[in-house]
Amino acid sequence: MLSIRNIVKQYANHRALDNVSIEVEKGSVFGLLGPNGAGKTSLIRIINQITGPDSGEVFFNGEKLNPSHISKIGYLPEERGLYKKMEIGEQMLYLAQLKGMSKQDATKRIKYWFEKMEIESWWKKKVEDLSKGMQQKVQFVATVVHDPELIILDEPFSGFDPVNAQVITNEILELNRKGATIIFSTHRMESVEQLCDSIALIHKSKKILDGKVKDIKNLYRSNTYRIGFEGQLTSTENTMFEILDQTADNDLNYLTVKVQEKYSANDVLKFLIQEVQVNEFMEVIPSMNDIFIQNVKN
Structure with missing residues (x-):
């Protein structure tokens, strides 16, 4: 659907994008991630021409x-662009016709x-009479009303x-x-999950990570388990694992352990069941939030 190849964008002494390449598959929901100032908005503005x-x-x-591709793209910017004094129905007609639709x-x-x-009931209302969330609903309609092939959503839940966040989530999934192919820029990692x-992570103008979400999460697995x-x-000293955390809750004790490379989860479980009654044993899979922070904290 969208192939972004070796994009460079310079503003005076600031390089916003430095040789960024991204592939967005047709029919996918693609997360464009990065901290503030990373270059995401610059890339979105280039895609929108x-x-x-x-x-x-x-x-x-x-x-x-x-x-010619402008009419095939719907864009919800982070900074909303509705005319505050204009009636909402009239404004929606105007914006839809700009995308090539008949009245x-x-x-x-x-x-x-x-x-x-x-x-x-909002057709005759003015944007200035609406709350921020209500304005968001109107802006979302303006983004998708022309049935675009590519929909770019920049912080759509703001x-x-x-x-109402769930309402918009359901509509995004339905589209x-x-x-429709969706490019989704957000700081809400739970929405990414x-x-x-797939995602691409941009940091300090460079793409530093990309791929399918499930593959990236597998890549960051660390052989860590919660028990x-x-x-x-009898002893917490063990060569099989390193204890990262130890807590108690009611009648259960909990360990978070990192299993050493030469041992398996089964090895640890065999050892434990000789000593205690094991009620829970689950791998700790890193969240996208964990992965995001790990990559941009420096």
Whole structure:
């Protein structure tokens, strides 16, 4: 769907993107991650043809990115761009027609989305009369109303309460099931875990990590386990594992251990069941939040 090749973007003395290459598969939900100032927004602006790269190329469905692709992209910017004094229905019609829709088709699609979002009564309201979360709903409709092939969402949950965040999450997944490719930029790592198939992590203008979420999580596994048991170990000194944490909760004792390379989880379990009653034994898989922090903390 989208092939980003060796993109460089320089602003005066600041290099925002330094030889960044990313592949976004058609039909995927792709997470574009990174701390503030990493270069994510600069890359999104290039994909949307708001600015151009100093060098490198972007390809959309095998074609070099060009103005004809604008109508096939929906973009929800982090900094919202609605006209505060304009009636919402009129504004949605205007934005939809900018994407190439006829007034008749736009009206039909807007009414469909307003009903879906339960905002049918907002047609004559003005943006300035809405809360931030309500404005977000309107902006989301403006992003998807023309049924784009590629949808770029920059911090889409900003301003939403948990209920409406879930509503938008469900709509994102439904659009993806219907064939839309989603690029999803966020600081909420729990949303990445829930939504994304693949990610790229940008830090200090460079791509430092990319791949499928499940493969990245497997890559960062550290042979660490959490064990819940009844009884007392005769000794916590053991060559099989290093104890990272030790707690107690009601009748259960808990250990978090890192198993040494030459031993397996089964070896540890065989040792433990000779000493105590093992009730829980589970691998500690790193979260995307753990992986994010590990890669950008320096």
